Amino acid sequence: MRARGRGGASPEALAEAVHRLAIRLLRTLRSEDEQSGLTGPRLSALSVIVFAGPVTLGELAAAEQVKPPTMTRLVRALEREGLVRREKDPADGRVIR
Known part of the structure; x- marks a missing residue:
């Protein structure tokens, strides 16, 4: 039996969603770094x-x-x-x- 998070999502599904968002955020930040030079x-x-x-x-x-x-x-x-x-x-x- 798997534990379920809020909304019925499994911890694995939540971890995967957080991972995808983190990668997207890092790509956005990397792009901003290049534009700002910071x-x-x-x-x-x-x-x-x-x-x-x-x-x-x-x-x-x-x-x-x-x-x-x-x-x-x-x-x-x-x-x-x-x-x-x-x-x-x-x-x-x-x-x-």
Whole structure:
């Protein structure tokens, strides 16, 4: 007997559907990468910033599931390209967003 997910679909069918969608998403992202000249990680980080608003490097690293030093390098590159700007938090000058 097989377990059924919501709507009666088997786990295997759901996994296959997710896999197909993931491949489609990756192809779309690859196409956008070529058009923008940005790497996938840079596009992903920019997406987090656009949707979340100003975030700290630690918050951005957590959202992207990378270590803070990795995110620091990525943000520096985005900053050099003029795509992001670091600003001190007005409520706490020690925090940079």
